[in-house]
Amino acid sequence: MAYQKQKRKRAARQNSNVFSIFDQKQIAEFKEAFSLFDHDADGFVDKEDLKDMLHSLGQAPTEEYVESMVNEAAGPINFTMFLTLMAEKLSSTDPEQDIRMAFESFDDDGSGLINASELREAMASLGDRMTEAEVG
Known part of the structure; x- marks a missing residue:
């Protein structure tokens, strides 16, 4: 018992x-x-x-x-x-796949690279938005 x-x-x-x-x-x-x-x-x-x-x-x-x-x-x-x-x-989700998908969402032109303007746009518009001065 x-x-x-x-x-x-x-x-x-x-x-x-x-x-x-x-x-x-x-x-x-x-x-x-x-x-x-x-x-x-x-x-x-x-x-x-x-x-x-x-x-x-x-x-x-x-x-x-x-x-x-x-x-x-x-x-x-x-x-x-x-x-x-x-x-x-x-x-059990694949973190690498999640990271790749996130990366691709910033890679607007599909080049496989995130250029400075794409990075600036993401930093200014997502999450804790950064000012133009902070983005540089």
Whole structure:
């Protein structure tokens, strides 16, 4: 009996750590998406719901990927399990690919290089916008 109780606590603790991976805004966005696809409002989503949800979050999951997510879940997919699966999905993204895509967004002429004017434009218009004097 004590063994089962300890085992359950360990699993719950492991799943609850997923809330520290995302900031509050991300959690709210995931919760909104989860709620939209929990059609019967029972707190769980099935395979088709999960596929639709991933599409709504900008993902392009294959049938095999969705099937593997469902199989990874230790039972029905509730919100905590969904966050756990999303954390695993997002941690497996390729940072090099992300960097290349970001670079290409600044390379307006497609030359493979970012020239001074493209860099100035990006620095003046994105994130913490810099003034003309700061950009130089």
